[in-house]
Every structure is written in structure tokens, then in C-alpha cells.
Amino acid sequence: GDSVTQTEGLVTLTEGLPVMLNCTYQSTYSPFLFWYVQHLNEAPKLLLKSFTDNKRPEHQGFHATLHKSSSSFHLQKSSAQLSDSALYYCASITGNTGKLIFGLGTTLQVQP
Amino acid sequence: NSKVIQTPRYLVKGQGQKAKMRCIPEKGHPVVFWYQQNKNNEFKFLINFQNQEVLQQIDMTEKRFSAECPSNSPCSLEIQSSEAGDSALYLCASRGDFSGNTLYFGEGSRLIVV
Numbered sequence: 001g002d003s004v005t006q007t008e009g010l011v012t013l014t015e016g017l018p019v020m021l022n023c024t025y026q027s028t029y030s031p032f033l034f035w036y037v038q039h040l041n042e043a044p045k046l047l048l049k050s051f052t053d054n055k056r057p058e059h060q061g062f063h064a065t066l067h068k069s070s071s072s073f074h075l076q077k078s079s080a081q082l083s084d085s086a087l088y089y090c091a092s093i094t095g096n097t098g099k100l101i102f103g104l105g106t107t108l109q110v111q112p
Numbered sequence: 113n114s115k116v117i118q119t120p121r122y123l124v125k126g127q128g129q130k131a132k133m134r135c136i137p138e139k140g141h142p143v144v145f146w147y148q149q150n151k152n153n154e155f156k157f158l159i160n161f162q163n164q165e166v167l168q169q170i171d172m173t174e175k176r177f178s179a180e181c182p183s184n185s186p187c188s189l190e191i192q193s194s195e196a197g198d199s200a201l202y203l204c205a206s207r208g209d210f211s212g213n214t215l216y217f218g219e220g221s222r223l224i225v226v
Contacts, residue, residue, distance in 0.1 A: 044203070
């Protein structure tokens with residue numbers, strides 16, 4: 001069945017270093033991919049969404065590129081900030097019901 | 113601030129008690145989802161609606177959970193007989209008609225079953 005895989009449960013890095021959070025997917029249909037960010041005791045919020053025309057979405061310094069050949073949508077940022085510490089979820093929309101399938105999430109901890 | 117409004121933010125129930133949560137979707141959004149986020153932060157899809165009709169639901173939802181999205185009233189999710197394993201954050205989300213539309217989440221109702 002359709003699925004989303006995030007290989008890292010926890011990523012810890014120092015402020016200023018680059019961020020890369022992995023996301024791969026399996027989908028029967030051509031999917032939409034999303035990255036959501038959830039800060040402590042807050043709602044998950046959309047960070048990025050894939051485009052159908054292969055443009056690279058960017059928001060708050062984060063970007064991700066949908067690679068259909070490798071079924072990936074990795075999240076990247078050139079320089080981590082302390083405020084980036086949060087839970088990050090990769091998700092895909094499958095089929096025609098629009099059900100969002102989530103990965104298990106990656107906790108990003110940015111240290112001074 | 114989230115435009116999907118969920119109440120209550122917290123509820124504490126004893127095992128066997130009913131637990132009811134409500135959700136007002138973002139204005140103009142006909143599609144509503146309920147997810148359960150467990151203590152490991154994993155998301156489990158429970159049920160989704162388009163207007164008042166159920167699109168999909170999982171087996172657990174069919175048996176112990178009841179949910180509805182009546183017109184002109186908040187959507188609701190009710191656990192008929194709470195179990196310890198139901199302790200979780202219940203997230204409601206809504207979106208527009210198109211399946212590729214972004215899903216917007218509320219802040220959730222945290223259920224603790226003692």
C-alpha cells in the first residue's frame with residue numbers, strides 16, 4: 001500500500017549547520033507531497049507542498065524537491081536556527097479520497 | 113493561529129466513559145478529517161467526511177467511535193466507551209474540495225483516560 005518513510009527519528013545539530021531530513025514515499029498514483037512542522041503543544045502547520053510543475057517550493061528558508069525517479073521529497077535548509085527545533089512530518093496524498101498519509105516524524109533539535 | 117477550532121483542549125475520562133470532542137472546520141472547507149496522534153507522535157487516520165457524508169473510516173472507528181459532521185453544526189468525534197489506549201491527541205483538519213488542497217489542522221483535543 002501507499003506509505004511515507006522518514007528514516008530518522010531524531011536529528012540533533014548545531015545552529016548554523018545545514019539541515020536535511022529524509023523522506024521517501026510509495027504511491028500508486030502520482031502524489032502530492034507535504035512537509036508539516038509541529039511545535040510543542042501546537043497544531044501541525046504546513047511548511048511546504050510539492051508542485052505539479054516541478055518547481056521547488058521554499059518557505060522560511062526550507063526547501064524540498066520532488067524526485068519521482070527516487071520517490072523522494074527531502075527537506076533541506078542551508079543554516080539551522082534554534083527556532084527550527086520541532087517535529088517535522090512528511091506526508092503524501094493518495095488516491096482520490098485525499099487521505100493524507102504521514103511518516104513517523106523526525107524531531108529536529110538545534111543546539112547553540 | 114489555527115482557523116480550525118477544536119474543543120475542549122483537554123478532557124479526562126475514566127475507563128468506560130464517553131468522550132466527545134468537537135471541531136469547527138475552516139469556513140468554506142467541505143472536507144474534514146480526524147486523526148489520532150499517539151504518545152509516540154504517530155498519526156493514525158480515523159475518519160473523513162465530505163460535507164455530511166463519510167468518505168472513509170477505519171475499523172476501530174466503526175466499532176467504538178462515532179463521528180458526524182451535521183450541516184450548520186460543529187463536527188464531532190465521540191468514543192462510546194473509553195479505553196486506556198485511547199489516550200492521545202485527537203486532531204481535526206479541514207480542506208477544500210480538491211484532493212491536493214492543503215489540510216489545515218486544529219490544535220487538537222488531548223484525551224487522558226485514567
